[in-house]
Amino acid sequence: MTLTTDKFVPTSGNDDASQLLTDQEQQWVDQFMDETTLFLGPDPAIMRTHEIMPRTAYEEECIAQGIDPLEVDRIRKRLAGALDEAFEMCESMGAAPGAKWADLSCAVYTAEGDVTYLSNRGVIAFSAVLHHPIRYIMKNWKDEPTVGINPGDGFFHNDSRFGMVHNTDQSMLVPVMRDGIIIAWVGATIHEGENGACEPGGMPSGSESPFDDGLRASPIKIVEKGHLRRDLLTFLQHSTRDPKLMLADIKVKMGATRRIMDTVDRLIDEVGQETFVASLRVTVEDVETEVRRRIAELPDGTVTFNQFVDSTLKENILIKFACKITVKGERMIIDLTGTGPEILNRALNSPLASTKSFMSQAVLSYWWPDLPRSTGALSPIEIITEEHTWADAGYDAPVGQSLQASFRGFSALQSAFAKMQFSSPQKYSNVVAPWFNQINDFLWGGTTQNGEQVGNLCADLNGMGGGAKAFRDGENAVAPLFCAMADLGEQEVMEEEVPFLQLVSKRLVRDNQGFGKFRGGMGYEMMVASRGTPSWGFMTVTSGSKFSSVPGMFGGYGCPTYPLAMVKNINIYDIIKKDPSQFNLSMERVMNEQPFEGGDYQSGHMGLQFDVAKEGELYMIAQGAGGGYGDVLERDPELVVTDLELDRISAHVATNIYGVVWEPDTFVVHEEETIRLRAQMRQDRISRGKPYKEFVAEFVQEEPPKDLLYFGSWGQDNDEELLATHWGKIEPERVKGKIKDLPLIMVPDRRVLKISKLEARVRELEQKYGEETVHKS
Amino acid sequence: MRVPMTEYLLIDLDTERWICRVCAHDFGDARGNYKEGTLVYDRDPQEIHPPVIDPEKYEFTFSPDPTFCRILEFYCPSCGTQIEAEYLPPGHPPTVDMLWDIDSLREKWVAHGGNPEEVVNYGPGENAEADLSARFDSVAPHAHSRQNEGH
Numbered sequence: 001m002t003l004t005t006d007k008f009v010p011t012s013g014n015d016d017a018s019q020l021l022t023d024q025e026q027q028w029v030d031q032f033m034d035e036t037t038l039f040l041g042p043d044p045a046i047m048r049t050h051e052i053m054p055r056t057a058y059e060e061e062c063i064a065q066g067i068d069p070l071e072v073d074r075i076r077k078r079l080a081g082a083l084d085e086a087f088e089m090c091e092s093m094g095a096a097p098g099a100k101w102a103d104l105s106c107a108v109y110t111a112e113g114d115v116t117y118l119s120n121r122g123v124i125a126f127s128a129v130l131h132h133p134i135r136y137i138m139k140n141w142k143d144e145p146t147v148g149i150n151p152g153d154g155f156f157h158n159d160s161r162f163g164m165v166h167n168t169d170q171s172m173l174v175p176v177m178r179d180g181i182i183i184a185w186v187g188a189t190i191h192e193g194e195n196g197a198c199e200p201g202g203m204p205s206g207s208e209s210p211f212d213d214g215l216r217a218s219p220i221k222i223v224e225k226g227h228l229r230r231d232l233l234t235f236l237q238h239s240t241r242d243p244k245l246m247l248a249d250i251k252v253k254m255g256a257t258r259r260i261m262d263t264v265d266r267l268i269d270e271v272g273q274e275t276f277v278a279s280l281r282v283t284v285e286d287v288e289t290e291v292r293r294r295i296a297e298l299p300d301g302t303v304t305f306n307q308f309v310d311s312t313l314k315e316n317i318l319i320k321f322a323c324k325i326t327v328k329g330e331r332m333i334i335d336l337t338g339t340g341p342e343i344l345n346r347a348l349n350s351p352l353a354s355t356k357s358f359m360s361q362a363v364l365s366y367w368w369p370d371l372p373r374s375t376g377a378l379s380p381i382e383i384i385t386e387e388h389t390w391a392d393a394g395y396d397a398p399v400g401q402s403l404q405a406s407f408r409g410f411s412a413l414q415s416a417f418a419k420m421q422f423s424s425p426q427k428y429s430n431v432v433a434p435w436f437n438q439i440n441d442f443l444w445g446g447t448t449q450n451g452e453q454v455g456n457l458c459a460d461l462n463g464m465g466g467g468a469k470a471f472r473d474g475e476n477a478v479a480p481l482f483c484a485m486a487d488l489g490e491q492e493v494m495e496e497e498v499p500f501l502q503l504v505s506k507r508l509v510r511d512n513q514g515f516g517k518f519r520g521g522m523g524y525e526m527m528v529a530s531r532g533t534p535s536w537g538f539m540t541v542t543s544g545s546k547f548s549s550v551p552g553m554f555g556g557y558g559c560p561t562y563p564l565a566m567v568k569n570i571n572i573y574d575i576i577k578k579d580p581s582q583f584n585l586s587m588e589r590v591m592n593e594q595p596f597e598g599g600d601y602q603s604g605h606m607g608l609q610f611d612v613a614k615e616g617e618l619y620m621i622a623q624g625a626g627g628g629y630g631d632v633l634e635r636d637p638e639l640v641v642t643d644l645e646l647d648r649i650s651a652h653v654a655t656n657i658y659g660v661v662w663e664p665d666t667f668v669v670h671e672e673e674t675i676r677l678r679a680q681m682r683q684d685r686i687s688r689g690k691p692y693k694e695f696v697a698e699f700v701q702e703e704p705p706k707d708l709l710y711f712g713s714w715g716q717d718n719d720e721e722l723l724a725t726h727w728g729k730i731e732p733e734r735v736k737g738k739i740k741d742l743p744l745i746m747v748p749d750r751r752v753l754k755i756s757k758l759e760a761r762v763r764e765l766e767q768k769y770g771e772e773t774v775h776k777s
Numbered sequence: 778m779r780v781p782m783t784e785y786l787l788i789d790l791d792t793e794r795w796i797c798r799v800c801a802h803d804f805g806d807a808r809g810n811y812k813e814g815t816l817v818y819d820r821d822p823q824e825i826h827p828p829v830i831d832p833e834k835y836e837f838t839f840s841p842d843p844t845f846c847r848i849l850e851f852y853c854p855s856c857g858t859q860i861e862a863e864y865l866p867p868g869h870p871p872t873v874d875m876l877w878d879i880d881s882l883r884e885k886w887v888a889h890g891g892n893p894e895e896v897v898n899y900g901p902g903e904n905a906e907a908d909l910s911a912r913f914d915s916v917a918p919h920a921h922s923r924q925n926e927g928h
Contacts, residue, residue, distance in 0.1 A: 345802025422783055423893065429900050470907070511839070548864050561842070565830060588829050622839075652827055689854070705867055759893070
């Protein structure tokens, strides 16, 4: 499809000079195209760039009047205060569960949409992606007679194709205007959750087309001259399952942006419009300049970090997220070539802007957290991707669970940086192993005990385990990769609003750590069961049940894999009412001992589409761990037995992974025996390890195993050649080629495949036992 | 001059070789892939990440599926230190994870003027104490922390 007219290029293929249009004719064509635009979709000219805009004439004029760095700093600090205040307002008053746990951010932008400053708390990626919709509004609505931009207006959008982390977030963007001219923007974005998608909660793992992704709001003027437009509000409320949430949080965002605007108005009165505009602009430019300088401090070279993701969230596959980062002087090039193709009927694809927003997250929170949070941080970094890969999805790909790809954009940068920055004498953040990067969390939806329709998620999303640092263990359940100071919420408060209990909450799972000299932060288990509701269901939206989601660093190991466990066909509340001793619940005990008669015990991968949860049925998952750092045999034995004593690791791990010998009754380390055991383990490594070339000759195969549903390059010598699994007929076949040559990838319905398999088995058995049955189609 | 490039690897700029920081083993040309000088083992991931729920009863158990995931362990052939652990699909070529421009590295350190083994650090913070000198040297270990505190 042609998305916009301004990039239209005639495709006659005839380069005869007589076919060229005169200026006048070109003008007529342009005018005709402008007047007959069918549809203003996402604009590639806007959506495919992340660089800061050139200075406008007005910005040049303002800067020419002189810059006082101290005044710029003072303005920036005032803005930071206003943004933090607005952040607190959203957190305190927001109706969305995410808002209450800091899953939001507020920001100030230049007139052209470049982020100048973000609230100190909150999700950097949210605001870092909003230059796209601002540019869209400026390009399409500013001079559009039926829309226009006036003081007091506010724009709403949620569709990530127009620039958003994912469709569950909703923004409010408000222009700062003087004398009819837009001189800046302020904005607030909240992870709202429910958005009318095919499943409750706004992040549907079951989405099979963009129309399953829920609300598709391009930037629309929801607030006109200070008044909320009731007709559009009603449309938005009508489009989701939770109309009260929609109303409440649009008002919260209006209030928050109003508060930022109050400070902006006072600042402009105090320092003057020109100084204000100049300070916004130079902040963005200064960050860009500083990033170039910091890139130049890194050693020149190339670091490669490939990731393999094991699920479409409906079935297990293996899809690659390739990343090569090259530094040469002040240039940094991030190349994702080799990344697997988009899958056109699965939810895991991410728009390019969403992937880049999490690269900003890595840069601004894990590389250089001291920088002002600005578009200038990512702007000088060159990013190479191929459109129609799952990290750079096309317009027609579902993106309901785009975090599957965009979080990998974060991990690619966060993980590679340990190697990029290690030898640099000047560091701005610690050397750290990979952070956990999955959404190990329950989403939920249905009718509450208060009779309301809701759909959202648990705060446990925010309990990701931190990566081990080079000098200490990672912190347990510390923070999600996207928000350094997020909250896990108060479970009792949540239980007043939703009809389920967390029967086990925040208890660390033994051996759930990335082992290493310093271990990764651990993850805890969660066990939920609905209660007192006419209709309820749970979902999970995570990969990493067969292939560890994060590795370790410098010899450390990664996280384990994570199952979903369920016990259906029981009512745990009846069971513990009759026998309170059964309240001794853990995933390990429940699943291994199967203590509840009649229960249907199941484990599965962590892509669970909305599953009706009858009262008292158990759903169990565990939060993930961060990667470990360094050789396990260098871990202080005292740290090992401390974890052992606290039941954080098993005796098996203490002995066989960490090589520690201890006194079982007292947990006293036997130092000499430990030294001997570890020396033996090192010798064992040397005995079993093979010289690299010999190993490669034995291990490396031309292609992935035949039965593996694989997507992406194989190796790194020819990243442009992608492998994919294609279902041209019922049986999958492997195809190879450049992304433009691959067929469209659609995965067949797993239930259809299962029925086919069962039917084949029935026929086989009928034949075997001589039963003649006529099968009508 | 030796530059700590990872927890266990130095680059000796004089000889242009990858060196084990623990035992001085020579892994090869610093302009190439250090992994070529290592010993490698194809580890079944279930040996590292033990199941929490019973693998006899369930497919998904906290333990990676060895038909999807292998752990390549890279060892120093002399001291047995585990330098890297890479999670890969079975049969996938090991990743060439680091290739450095040695001329540029040398220029930077000459311009810096310091001893990399003394000034390379783990980053800011008073707890981020680092001693990244070669362990095989007999010199007394020294500890230092980042000069720009506060993050």
